[in-house]
Amino acid sequence: MEISCAILAGGQSRRFGSDKTVAKLCGYSFTEILSIKLSKISSDVMVISKDNSKFDFKYKNVRFVNDEFEAQCPLVGIITALENAVNEWVFITSADSPLLKVEIIDLLYNHLGNYDVLLPVIDGKIYTLTGFYNKRILNILLDYFRKGIYRLLDIYPELNISYFNDVGKIKKVDTNLLSFININTKGDYEYAKEIAEKVGLGI
Numbered sequence: 136m137e138i139s140c141a142i143l144a145g146g147q148s149r150r151f152g153s154d155k156t157v158a159k160l161c162g163y164s165f166t167e168i169l170s171i172k173l174s175k176i177s178s179d180v181m182v183i184s185k186d187n188s189k190f191d192f193k194y195k196n197v198r199f200v201n202d203e204f205e206a207q208c209p210l211v212g213i214i215t216a217l218e219n220a221v222n223e224w225v226f227i228t229s230a231d232s233p234l235l236k237v238e239i240i241d242l243l244y245n246h247l248g249n250y251d252v253l254l255p256v257i258d259g260k261i262y263t264l265t266g267f268y269n270k271r272i273l274n275i276l277l278d279y280f281r282k283g284i285y286r287l288l289d290i291y292p293e294l295n296i297s298y299f300n301d302v303g304k305i306k307k308v309d310t311n312l313l314s315f316i317n318i319n320t321k322g323d324y325e326y327a328k329e330i331a332e333k334v335g336l337g338i
């Protein structure tokens with residue numbers, strides 16, 4: 136089964152202090168790193184933001200898609216991803232997790248089933264932006280968006296979600312849980328730089 140992939144690359148980066156989606160590790164922007172990785176496993180990769188002119192790279196299988204709405208929140212990015220995806224299942228990831236290991240996608244893919252969303256859970260934390268969303272929930276998400284409810288966790292009770300919480304299996308393919316490092320602040324960035332210098336980007 137073919138899947139689509141979406142890199143959410145918008146938002147305001149308030150905690151980071153400058154646009155984190157174009158911040159670099161080992162010479163590549165976070166968004167470019169993910170584009171390279173995902174273009175190797177999917178023929179339908181979307182980079183999604185309100186202004187894609189900030190990106191200067193081009194890869195086979197990667198297209199730039201503009202957010203469907205002005206509001207800035209991951210929900211808008213997910214709606215845009217589902218609206219534009221070629222395939223039924225869309226792997227959503229966020230530009231601020233560039234150390235993602237694609238093996239995590241394979242692992243989750245093998246657990247796709249008859250539900251709307253599949254998300255990893257580690258130590259009780261739900262990773263809302265590292266998982267699979269099915270196109271069939273687009274209208275539900277649009278309804279919530281129109282009602283002004285933007286928080287994903289407020290919408291989940293309405294969805295049929297499967298939580299993948301087998302941390303043993305996750306660690307088998309991503310020993311140090313690099314896929315789940317979120318770069319929100321300059322401190323997070325320094326940490327990610329150290330790791331990238333040590334273990335590389337995996338591209």
Ligand SMILES: Nc1nc2c(ncn2[C@@H]2O[C@H](COP(=O)(O)OP(=O)(O)OP(=O)(O)O)[C@@H](O)[C@H]2O)c(=O)[nH]1
Nearest residue numbers: 145146147148149150183207208209212229230231
């Ligand atoms: N396409 C798209 N992506 C978004 C949007 N809002 C956030 N994102 C992305 O979603 C991910 C998580 O965003 P957050 O870190 O929660 O929010 P942020 O606005 O980027 O950062 P803060 O201002 O520090 O909260 C990041 O990779 C953002 O680039 C949006 O409106 N559209």
